[in-house]
Amino acid sequence: MNKKKWLSATVISSFLIGSILTGCSSGEESGSESSNGKTVVEMSGWGASPEEQELLEETLASFEEEHPDIDVEFQTISDQYMDVMKTRLIGGEAADVFYLDASEAPGLMSKGVLEPLDEYVTDDFDVDDFEQPLVDAFKQDGRTYGFPKDFSTLALFYNKKAFKEAGLSGPPKTMEELREYAKKLTVDEDGDGKPEQYGLGLAKELARQFYKLDAYGAKLVDKDGNAAFASNEAIEALQPVVDQYRKDKTSALPSDVGAGWGGEMFGQGEAAMVIEGNWAVPFLENNFADLEFGTAEVPMIKGEQATAAFPVAYVMNKESKKKDAAWELISYLTGKEGMKIWTSKGFALPTRKSVAEELGYADDEIRGALVEGASYAQPWQAGENLPTISNNFDNQFTSALLGEQPLEKALKKAEDTANQEISAGN
Template identity: 35%
Template sequence: MKKSFKRLGLGVLAGVLLVGLAACGGSKDGKAGEGKTDFKGDTLKIGVWGGNEAEEKSLDELIKNFETETGAKVDKKVYTDYNTQMQTDLVGKTAPDVFYVDASMYPFFQSQGALAPLDKKEFESDKFYSTLIDTFSTDGEMYAAPKDFSTLALYLNTEIFEKTGVSVDEVPASYEEMVTWLPGFQEKIDKAYGKGKVSAMSYNPEMSRNLHIAQRDGGAIEDKDGRSTLSDKKVVDNFSILNDLVATKGFVTPQDIGAGWNGEAFGTGKLAMMEEGNWVYQNLNNDYKDIKYTVKPMQTYKGEKGSMMFSVGWGKYSGTKQSDLADKWIKYVTGKEGMELWVTGTGTLPSREDVAESAKIADNKDMKVHLDAWEYATPWQKGVSLTTIDNAFKNFVPKALDGSMSMEEAMKKADEQANADIDAGK
């Protein structure tokens, strides 16, 4: 369910959106028709991005059930370049009545007035994991209801461990300890499989995987004005662990070993360990059935647990003229019945605690690791400049990790690029 979004001209569009949304036909809070209950003949337009087969099937089932219950028609619009096209529709006042809101893009959509507030009591916010409600709230107001979430966890190929004579219980609990442990483990792997055949562990040089590291000890990648602060001393110090891990020669990217992503590298037996989201679980079970694995929490760093959390919410367009029908849709798909249908069909984690209990997610020991991470995982979200900062980080952190620049130099260059892009968009 995690999506990678391309940010194209957000700064330029921001000013247009502020003007355009102020002139929207609907009321400011999206409440065009108070208390309407008869929806026969009405049409609700929903905006989504394309999902996998299971997600498409589950969404279509939700739509069918909703149409049967309400007598309304649901018009599904599937976007291919979601955020760019959604912004175009917002400017043109043709946005869907309800639409997907990725946590990373929530600050932008909310700041531009594109989302109508949702009453927390009416939408049962107390039933959801608190971290997720906070992710889609501003100044105490909730602007999207989280439909599901994912977290990162550590996957271990038990067959590789057995062949090297190492127990999965020997894997250190902290990144700091991994620095001294990985070289020996990689030597044993090389002895068992041949040098260059299998690597100990993978990493991804993306901020979406490393924000939890960047923010240890109060590190910040963005200031209150939305400018990049990757060269902050605390951030640079935090990222030093990546240099130390890469230096072990057992810490590689999937691309370093000829794979497109972690799941492929792990599934083809090229990795002993990977940090990945629960979306990989069904992929491994369906496409790589011969791989035997177990799932554990990720290593601690500087004495604290860490992971990343990714979530998507259903938001209501502030200019909708189908406010009550939009509310009814969001209540259904994020309610107990609708969410049970969704998570059962898609294998995603429910954002409601009562659904996690009724769906017996914790009975699956691997999924329980992902579920439990909600308490300490860092949401993939900052301010409106997150995508720009992420792009700069991805451009320069490889130079720090291959030794062509120090981490401090690389992050200064990343700041320069990010802030130039941010300023150009104002």
């Protein structure tokens, strides 16, 4: 086990200190007990909006009220979260409990730094209540290393006014329909080839494209964790994206219209449709209050429902000296009561089916499509080499979109370069 490969010496020296926010406890920063004799459980996570921070504090306060012998000290790591966490794990300074994104989970699970949680689980925890793909994202070799606290899938956001003006009564059901709808929704009134409104806002990153591969029989990585996305099947899956952008000219990147991301592009009326996650909902509601929009499940691909999922879990540090108390915290936060508080405002979606139903998200006009996708979603992860694979894909796929090289050549170059870098790092 060579933990030092995780990050460079520069990262180790630069990010040893994360900013700290003391949550709902008055306990000391370290040690097994606070001044009042309670067990102190340290928990680390990334920063959040003031509204989300308030919800977290409310959830932790509820936990402490039900567990009067435990104090929780929450530490916010504001920048370079995973670099800081890896450094602290290497140095034996990591918190007892911390957030872990699904994309980073394979790497930590394989390093032996996370505590398997299966032996802590009791019948009343109700593991079957979780959406299966979301909890599976934190399993390896038959062991469960985390339980998901929240998630988002991707869904189709569409402008109701634009649809009405184009004579479209509802969202497209298939990717083929999506492409045809985009043609009808693209508005170029002055005929200069630069539409005032594009049919679709396009996200070029692998994280927004990978879920399309499976329906074509394509793979992102092989069994050894190497890049494997340059197959004929992958080209077939992704060529329509390139063709729509280059030939149809009915889709556009946010940068094409001066927007920072798809949600902004959609809110500004530059695109009549985008495929985005739950994070777009509060953004649109807060910044574009007059926008009438709806959501639908991502259009089917070759007759199959498909979408991406981005779950985050609570995990336990293998070296924690307070594992029983740490599990009490994890089980509460990912249990029905704690999850209900945390997800009550809709900033994050509950990973438990019962909580989604109780809070009304399963039938919600906007969030219902995002919740529905959880049962069949593909979590955003692909082994330990995902950062290398993703970076090379993004660079070359962008080149193909810009017409600098054919898609086939772009994917082959990305795959070869990624695998060279993976081989050099082993």
